[in-house]
Amino acid sequence: MSSKRSVKPRKLPQQERSRITVEAILEATAHILTEKGYDKTNTNLIAQRAGVSIGSLYQYFPNKKSLIVALREQHSQEIAELLESKFNHLFNSPPEIAIPELVKAVIAIHAINPRLHQVLSEEIPRSERSQQQMQKTDEQITELLRAYLLRWRDRLRPQNIEMTIFIINCTVESLCHSAVIEHPQFIRDSKFEQEVSNLLISYLVR
Amino acid sequence: MSSKRSVKPRKLPQQERSRITVEAILEATAHILTEKGYDKTNTNLIAQRAGVSIGSLYQYFPNKKSLIVALREQHSQEIAELLESKFNHLFNSPPEIAIPELVKAVIAIHAINPRLHQVLSEEIPRSERSQQQMQKTDEQITELLRAYLLRWRDRLRPQNIEMTIFIINCTVESLCHSAVIEHPQFIRDSKFEQEVSNLLISYLVR
């Protein structure tokens, strides 16, 4: 069962040179994924690009899946941290103020490396994803949203908080993701973030 | 270049028995994809499930990609037709009436075979997708939406029609898709479709 195969590093780097090796491997993974897309990416190519032998790669990553998982982890952690700091800043700001700021932040995140973001979220087969880890980050963001919505509950129209969380989360994510990839011209001015903010605010606020 | 490889059937079935073969192959493709997911699907398995030799399969489908493309084509055609008939019925109904009907229809479509829908839209590598064909169906739906929005233009708040089309399309698709897969309990009553309709109506209508 591939789902049983561990994804944890086989060996933790202890000396400086191996930490450099691991870094190079992850950088190469991101680079090859971005350049070639998932299905033209293979471990030999990654090792080559990293300037490292294939054997070294398998010393630190037990299988191909673990490379992807490590990269995703890095990536989602960055996103979660940025959103956390935004929510902390905006916790006491009403939706009319907070929503546009959050939408702006999400668009900015997606615009950093759209192609890598696309590959990680669209092209990686489900079987290559570590369910627990993904859900952890997702739950973290859900929790931030939940706290914020409860804080402003009496200003909000929808009453089913869990459903509202899902709707907001899903809508913002998919709109920002697709816009960056399919309509980059939308992103150039602030019109798009205003529209998305309008969509959410007019739904949320009484 | 895999993108150059034709995807058109190598041979068109002429007798009844071969038409049955082709049907069985497509049914088997859908079945295996649904059961095993994309990356555990292979052509030998499809042929076996279809009760047909691997040679017969390659007589009608020049490569694996063409199987997926044929299946997607069938699938998107069904969706486009259903939406077209809905839009025709509702062309002269105001958004407050039309939107809930359309949302309901989209949810219903996604609920028919959620797993197949998920595999086709999430798991199939981008390289296995025929770009032209996908965009044709997508453009067809865009066109229906455009005509409707123009018809009711003076009742609408957003002025940038192209951006509005994108926002509506993307929002409805992703909400219905994700809800069916991640929150089937939302679908059981009509609360979810009401909420999604509210989201859109409060944004669209002055």
Added chain:
DNA sequence: TGGCAATACAAGTAATTACTCATATTATTA
């Protein structure tokens, strides 16, 4: 009924690729 075209068959091939292992090199420590 015989000949031809359409269809069906499945063993086999060739290419890809994740991953191993025996060995060599470099750093650390006692």
Added chain:
DNA sequence: TAATAATATGAGTAATTACTTGTATTGCCA
């Protein structure tokens, strides 16, 4: 400085799988 641990190497292996090809069977038509 010698011994040991950590790290690096890359040729080779084994498994998978898309696809070919030569042959057999079935249906159609004159």
